[in-house]
Amino acid sequence: xxxxxxxxxxxxxxxxxxxxxxxxxxxxxxxxxxxxxxxxxxxxxxxxxxxxxxxxxxxxxxxxxxxxxxxxxxxxxxxxxxxxxxxxxxxxxxxxxxxxxxxxxxxxx
Numbered sequence: 181x182x183x184x185x186x187x188x189x190x191x192x193x194x195x196x197x198x199x200x201x202x203x204x205x206x207x208x209x210x211x212x213x214x215x216x217x218x219x220x221x222x223x224x225x226x227x228x229x230x231x232x233x234x235x236x237x238x239x240x241x242x243x244x245x246x247x248x249x250x251x252x253x254x255x256x257x258x259x260x261x262x263x264x265x266x267x268x269x270x271x272x273x274x275x276x277x278x279x280x281x282x283x284x285x286x287x288x289x
Contacts, residue, residue: 181215181219184226184265185200185201189245201216205235222266228262238261242261253267
């Protein structure tokens with residue numbers, strides 16, 4: 181959940197995204213969610229709660245969202261401060277440099 185909030189551009193860092201979710205500023209499919217590690221599914225709509233949009237942070241963020249780009253597995257409606265999970269990301273859509281072989285070797289000990 182926190183990664184989706186971060187990737188949509190609703191937060192400047194993953195830590196900030198975790199805090200926004202923990203403080204119930206975000207809702208999924210119209211229901212508030214305060215668990216940053218919650219899993220989202222294809223078709224889920226993630227948005228900033230209506231009551232939170234009056235917060236100065238989100239008012240400033242609204243201007244910035246117009247110019248942010250999102251990964252191809254997400255769609256963003258900047259005016260509504262909402263996004264939709266179009267698909268789950270594939271390995272080539274993940275920008276983090278990860279050597280999977282090192283992970284396999286570590287856990288095979």
